[in-house]
Amino acid sequence: MPIDMDTMIEAIDVNKEYRRAGAIIRALNDVNLTIKSGEFVVIHGPTGCGKSTLLNVLSGLDFPDSGKVIFDGENIARATEDRLSRLRRMKIGFVFQDFNLINTLTALENVESVLWPTVLRSSEIEDRAIAALRDVNLLNRKDHFPVQMSGGEKQKAGLARAIIHRPRVILADEPTGNLDPDSEQEIMKLLKKINKENDTTVLVVTHRHQLSSFGDKIVKMEDGKIKSVE
Ligand SMILES: Nc1ncnc2c1ncn2[C@@H]1O[C@H](COP(=O)(O)OP(=O)(O)OP(=O)(O)O)[C@@H](O)[C@H]1O
Numbered sequence: 390m391p392i393d394m395d396t397m398i399e400a401i402d403v404n405k406e407y408r409r410a411g412a413i414i415r416a417l418n419d420v421n422l423t424i425k426s427g428e429f430v431v432i433h434g435p436t437g438c439g440k441s442t443l444l445n446v447l448s449g450l451d452f453p454d455s456g457k458v459i460f461d462g463e464n465i466a467r468a469t470e471d472r473l474s475r476l477r478r479m480k481i482g483f484v485f486q487d488f489n490l491i492n493t494l495t496a497l498e499n500v501e502s503v504l505w506p507t508v509l510r511s512s513e514i515e516d517r518a519i520a521a522l523r524d525v526n527l528l529n530r531k532d533h534f535p536v537q538m539s540g541g542e543k544q545k546a547g548l549a550r551a552i553i554h555r556p557r558v559i560l561a562d563e564p565t566g567n568l569d570p571d572s573e574q575e576i577m578k579l580l581k582k583i584n585k586e587n588d589t590t591v592l593v594v595t596h597r598h599q600l601s602s603f604g605d606k607i608v609k610m611e612d613g614k615i616k617s618v619e
């Protein structure tokens with residue numbers, strides 16, 4: 390299958406600073422970055438270098454002070470909250486370091502909850518949630534609550550939740566930060582599988598350079614700047 394290499398996300402001269410007790414922290418310092426559709430990108434760098442800030446700005450969770458962020462052809466650096474929440478709901482799947490599951494819902498319900506409330510029929514929602522859980526090899530735990538799952542299983546549920554609405558882009562901020570090495574490999578391989586099979590663009594932020602090998606593109610950050618793109 391040919392990979393469509395159109396531009397998916399582009400950051401142009403993006404700056405963001407934080408002011409804290411008189412000090413200015415340049416969290417993003419003239420960042421330029423292009424992410425192609427279907428790419429698997431690993432962004433890595435030491436703690437505090439601006440990785441989470443970059444991910445938030447690229448997905449419209451946060452605004453840059455200056456510069457442009459073109460997401461699927463649209464400058465979102467100045468978009469309205471309404472527009473941004475629609476964009477996130479339709480085109481983006483998030484995977485969180487701490488899983489972010491709802492403790493009172495089962496794995497299946499956690500995945501389904503992305504599509505509530507919706508015009509879809511409940512049987513359709515369930516079918517799609519079951520398909521997503523099957524994709525991440527977690528169907529055997531569909532009726533388990535988060536406390537009844539291992540860390541790796543919880544992150545698989547988090548991954549299923551991120552793909553149920555078939556997003557164009559998956560953004561993952563330290564998705565394996567709370568996992569043992571075996572689960573870490575498994576989650577990275579699942580992200581790779583989703584990337585390959587569905588042509589989903591994947592951005593993984595990590596401070597672990599061991600995970601760089603998963604990337605088609607490896608972005609190294611330091612002190613709010615992009616040091617290299619390989
Ligand atoms: N809301 C905020 N107010 C003030 N400073 C902030 C804020 N958020 C982040 N920073 C600072 O901006 C810099 C970049 O933070 P960021 O969270 O993007 O780093 P990171 O690379 O994701 O780090 P980590 O690997 O620890 O998650 C850090 O120096 C941080 O202290």
Ligand SMILES: [Mg+2]
Nearest residue numbers: 440441442562
């Ligand atoms: Mg971070």
